Every structure is written in structure tokens, then in C-alpha cells.
Amino acid sequence: MKKKRTPAIEAPETVVPEVILEGAKRALESDRIQKQAKCVVCGSECAPNSSEGLCWVCRRLKLSAWRDADPQMSAQE
Numbered sequence: 001m002k003k004k005r006t007p008a009i010e011a012p013e014t015v016v017p018e019v020i021l022e023g024a025k026r027a028l029e030s031d032r033i034q035k036q037a038k039c040v041v042c043g044s045e046c047a048p049n050s051s052e053g054l055c056w057v058c059r060r061l062k063l064s065a066w067r068d069a070d071p072q073m074s075a076q077e
Contacts, residue, residue: 041054
């Protein structure tokens with residue numbers, strides 16, 4: 001029985017261009033979870049939407065304190 005002749009193995013053709021692959025890899029790197037900053041008051045993780053560097057508890061306490069102080073300010077005037 002004769003063996004079938006196998007053609008030389010060629011390099012596989014690229015399905016996705018390298019430029020698109022590199023862009024996707026860079027996008028994944030930016031989406032990775034970054035280390036959370038610490039709260040300036042209590043030291044726990046900062047809330048993701050906090051620009052003051054506060055955790056969600058300290059941020060909530062700050063907002064509550066502002067709300068409580070607002071009627072007192074108008075009564076003193």
C-alpha cells in the first residue's frame with residue numbers, strides 16, 4: 001500500500017489582523033481592576049464615584065451632616 005503524499009505544512013493564515021489584536025489587548029489592560037485608593041478618614045476602600053477620596057460610609061456621613069447643617073444655617077440668619 002502506498003502512502004499518500006502530505007503537502008508541506010504552511011503557516012496558518014491570520015483570521016484577525018495583528019492591528020486589531022493589539023488594540024483588543026490594550027483595551028483589556030485598561031479594563032482590569034485597578035487597586036482602590038484608601039479613604040482619607042477611615043482607611044477603607046474609596047467609593048468608585050467619590051472625588052473627595054472617601055469611602056461610601058464616610059461620604060454618606062458627610063452628605064448627612066451637610067443636610068443637617070443646612071436648616072440650622074438658615075435659622076441663625
